[in-house]
Amino acid sequence: MTIGDGTPTPSDRADVLIIGAGPSGGVVAEHMARHGFTVVCLEQGRWVNSGEFPAVKPEWELLAQKQWYPEPNVRGNAEDYPTNVSESDVSPVMFAGVGGSTLIYSAHWMRLLPSDFRVKTLNGVADDWPITYEDLAPYYDRMDAAVGLAGLEGDPMYPDGMVPPLPPHPIGKIGRIAARGMNKLGWHWWPSPNAIASQKHGEFARCARWGTCETGCPEGAKSSFDLTHWPTAIRHGARLITGARVSTITVDAEGRADGAVYVDAAGREHRQKARLVVVAANGIGTPRLLLLSAHGGAPNGLANSSGLVGKRLMLHPNAEVTGIYDEPLDSWLGPAGQAIHSLEFYxxxxxxxxxxxxxxxxxxIGGPLRALSLHDRRPFAEKWGPAVHDRMDxxxxxGLQWGINSQDMPEESNHVDLDPTLTDSNGIPAPRVRYRLSENTKKLLQFNLERAVEAHEAAGAVRTVATDLWPEQPGHLLGTATMGTDPATSVVNEWNIAHDVPNLAIVDGSVMPTSGAVNPTATITALALRAAEHLTNNARWQEISE
Structure with missing residues (x-):
């Protein structure tokens, strides 16, 4: 086995097999390898060198339209799998590679609020989580430290005790102007927490404000998990096989997970045996894999006695309002990243x-192509030809953008299943995604769009441009293997272990019962760390017979 070119060699039965080398997979690998377990991880993508990121190239915005586009159907890399989104209002965003989608995330590092764990109790809809904010808070703290969170303590919307280890980034001109409008209206705002180093921190460079976080950080300042966890995991003996596309999780005669079958980059099939299988393949890839792993004892999919695998997909549909101001704002400067945030309407x-x-x-708002894209709905003559110079000036x-990340409610009609005809490059059935905005979500987005216009006007914008839905944002893939205490109404228990399969854990965003409205990576990784600690301390899965 090698960790660089992805060429596998036969491996003995591992204690732990992890499927997916993204953030949650990295957290579990690092923790369990550090505690002496033999760990193998299968990742369909590859290592990406920071020198490949387009930010340092003059054509970086063009590269972002294809090679570094967030949606795999557009990007079309060999390691990507296609998704059928013909019945979806939003196209799922994901990235295959060591570090997963954190390679191209904005590194907004936000915790759920305590109310997010009690939606059923407070609002009479969806489900309560089987854990509380207080249960997860110590793991949030540990993940904040691990990623070198930059932020400012004291946000009044959160409980006391949240202390980022690094000082916040400067909010810049865009933050100050936006805050001016919020102050006039009496609305909440706070300097934002980002998993981006505001000063030299361990192996991380200080942010150089490239503003290109969503196409990779060339400076090495953003906490993508190929940098935060995988090097340490490998130093402690974890084995990472890249270019390894898993086709099925295998089970023994008693229906317990015992490994996986995967195809390497050359198309050769392999089998990796394990005592414990941990799935970290995101809210699209995980239900796809569980459905692909159906067998005689589980004809509807592995761990799917509830029938909820793939159901209740939540995607956090995004909208935004850009304000145009009659003053220079240097609004290409990063991090991107968030300067300030507001939970006024949370x-x-x-x-x-x-x-x-x-x-x-x-x-x-980025560079010139992004600036021009804000005028896409104008008539041709008002955007192109001589008018292009006016629009650029x-x-x-x-401009500055108030992005709106909306809370999604879990609905069984929004789901992932296997497409009957579409396959990936290895002939494995691809996922089919059906996702429609609910009436609740439409009302929520419209209300917040109108308030964001008010915020810009209060700040002095001379014009606003609204995007009522970003169809290819934000890449938060949640809810398709939900957590709960009742096996009839959930897929995993409060420790992320499948009700049906005692040695199968799921540690990505698919386990979240509700979505909240904040960026979920902090929550996903805190849950993964909590699960890894539980698995380490209660390793009964090791007792499974050979």
């Missing part, structure tokens, strides 16, 4: 006519 208010809320964040460096 909690449910029944008088608004919908359940749930949204998290807002101020982000830079009007917008480039003079």
């Amino acid at each position: 909690e449910t208010d029944a008088s608004r006519g919908f359940v749930g809320g949204a998290k807002w964040q101020v982000m830079p 009007e917008t480039l460096g003079r």
